[in-house]
Amino acid sequence: MDKAQQDALKKAAGIEAAKLIQNGMIAGLGTGSTVRFLVDELGRRVQEEGLQFTGVTTSRRTQKQAEGYGIKIVNIDDVDHIDITIDGADEVDKNFNGIKGGGAALLWEKIVAINSNKVVWIVDQSKVVDTIGKFPLPVEVIPFGSGQVVRKFEAKGYKPTLRLDADGNPVLTDENDYVVDLHLERIDHPQELAEDLIHTVGVVEHGLFLNMVDQVIVGDPAGPRVLTNPNK
Numbered sequence: 001m002d003k004a005q006q007d008a009l010k011k012a013a014g015i016e017a018a019k020l021i022q023n024g025m026i027a028g029l030g031t032g033s034t035v036r037f038l039v040d041e042l043g044r045r046v047q048e049e050g051l052q053f054t055g056v057t058t059s060r061r062t063q064k065q066a067e068g069y070g071i072k073i074v075n076i077d078d079v080d081h082i083d084i085t086i087d088g089a090d091e092v093d094k095n096f097n098g099i100k101g102g103g104a105a106l107l108w109e110k111i112v113a114i115n116s117n118k119v120v121w122i123v124d125q126s127k128v129v130d131t132i133g134k135f136p137l138p139v140e141v142i143p144f145g146s147g148q149v150v151r152k153f154e155a156k157g158y159k160p161t162l163r164l165d166a167d168g169n170p171v172l173t174d175e176n177d178y179v180v181d182l183h184l185e186r187i188d189h190p191q192e193l194a195e196d197l198i199h200t201v202g203v204v205e206h207g208l209f210l211n212m213v214d215q216v217i218v219g220d221p222a223g224p225r226v227l228t229n230p231n232k
């Protein structure tokens with residue numbers, strides 16, 4: 001599948017998911033190239049159909065895009081609930097365990113997700129996998145002592161790399177943290193790995209989102225299809 005085909009599937013999933021947002025809702029808006037299509041469609045509905053909803057964003061990038069359409073964005077601490085959050089993902093398996101953070105937004109994304117009544121992911125079909133881990137697992141770490149964290153990960157065989165930008169500088173998250181990507185190839189025991197990572201001093205959060213999603217809208221050449229998590 002080339003990029004144009006993949007983008008078409010992402011866009012179809014984004015447009016389908018936008019239908020879930022109704023007047024008066026408080027909606028979490030994720031981050032990434034798939035979510036961009038969602039926000040474009042929501043912006044169109046706001047401008048052409050008069051849709052009114054309040055957004056809570058998971059990155060400054062999404063906030064900027066949404067506000068550009070006149071979508072009202074508020075701070076997460078200024079709402080008492082979030083009706084639904086729609087976000088992208090890097091991989092998801094049949095147990096509804098996923099990897100997120102390819103765009104370095106995993107921390108805010110996880111905070112918004114756990115405070116949402118319903119979480120929906122939008123992905124193209126290539127991201128639905130048997131076993132997660134082919135996509136490098138992002139881990140957000142505090143810059144101070146991050147080299148030591150990387151060494152600990154190396155010793156455990158996690159094959160870490162510090163994420164760098166095009167100029168060779170560490171990528172910074174919206175919290176000014178670094179991202180270390182773990183090149184694991186496959187993650188057979190995600191729960192155990194999640195426990196290990198979150199108990200590593202210096203780690204702020206990791207990109208394992210385990211059984212946190214209610215529905216996945218998959219962009220498929222035959223049209224978007226919905227996978228519903230039976231365990232939520």
Ligand SMILES: O=C[C@H](O)[C@H](O)[C@H](O)COP(=O)(O)O
Nearest residue numbers: 032033034088101102103105
């Ligand atoms: O940090 C970024 C997020 O977790 C994204 O939602 C994820 O990386 C998927 O992004 P994309 O839709 O660009 O593939």
